[in-house]
Amino acid sequence: MWDLRSVAWKLGAAGVVALLACAATSPAGPTTTTGVYSEAQSERGAAVYAQHCAACHGAALTAGSAPPLTGPFWSSWNGRSMAELYGLVRGSMPQDAPSSLSDTAYADVTAHMLKVGGYPAGATDLPASAEALATMTIGPAR
Ligand code: HEC
Numbered sequence: 024m025w026d027l028r029s030v031a032w033k034l035g036a037a038g039v040v041a042l043l044a045c046a047a048t049s050p051a052g053p054t055t056t057t058g059v060y061s062e063a064q065s066e067r068g069a070a071v072y073a074q075h076c077a078a079c080h081g082a083a084l085t086a087g088s089a090p091p092l093t094g095p096f097w098s099s100w101n102g103r104s105m106a107e108l109y110g111l112v113r114g115s116m117p118q119d120a121p122s123s124l125s126d127t128a129y130a131d132v133t134a135h136m137l138k139v140g141g142y143p144a145g146a147t148d149l150p151a152s153a154e155a156l157a158t159m160t161i162g163p164a165r
Contacts, residue, residue: 052158052160053159054160054162055137055140055142055159055160055161055162056143056162057143057145058143058144058145058146059105059149060142060148060149064131065131065137065138065144066135067131068131068134068135069135069138071124071128071131072132072135075116075117075124075132076116076132079117079118083139084096084139089118093136093139093140096140097140097163098164101161101163102160103160104156104157104159104160105133105157105159106153106154106156106157108161109129109130109153110153112132113126113129129151131149133149134148134149140165141164
């Protein structure tokens, strides 16, 4: 015999579990498709990039001796946290002088990467704080 109440309870519980799983994988904050950096910031970041990154990753971010930071790069980062990307760049780049730039310069150069990747600019700067960036998700590239 079907016990309808028991079935309904199980469906309800499955729904709650699915919701929790969702909440755990995607932070409920903005994504890079909603404008998480400013135009002025990406311009500052372009100067940082030219000086500290272009020699290896190419002037247009399309690769050199190092892998591309645009195009297929964003597909592989889709759905991941901005804090993860910022942490990786800040902790390991430039490869010949890791962690040598200011936190702001790392945020600015990340804004330049987003701009070249086709993500829209917004009203405020991308924060130079892993805590604030942890609420932001990288969205699908254009
Ligand atoms: C001296 C050369 C060099 C410089 C300068 C350099 N990089 Fe890199 N970068 C590399 C190499 C090589 C890799 C690949 C490392 C690996 O796969 O372990 C890499 C990897 C990366 C990645 C990860 C790529 C991926 O597919 O996930 C990012 C992001 C990155 N670099 C950003 C930057 C930024 C931003 C700068 C400037 C602040 C910079 N790099 C400067 C050589 C460089």
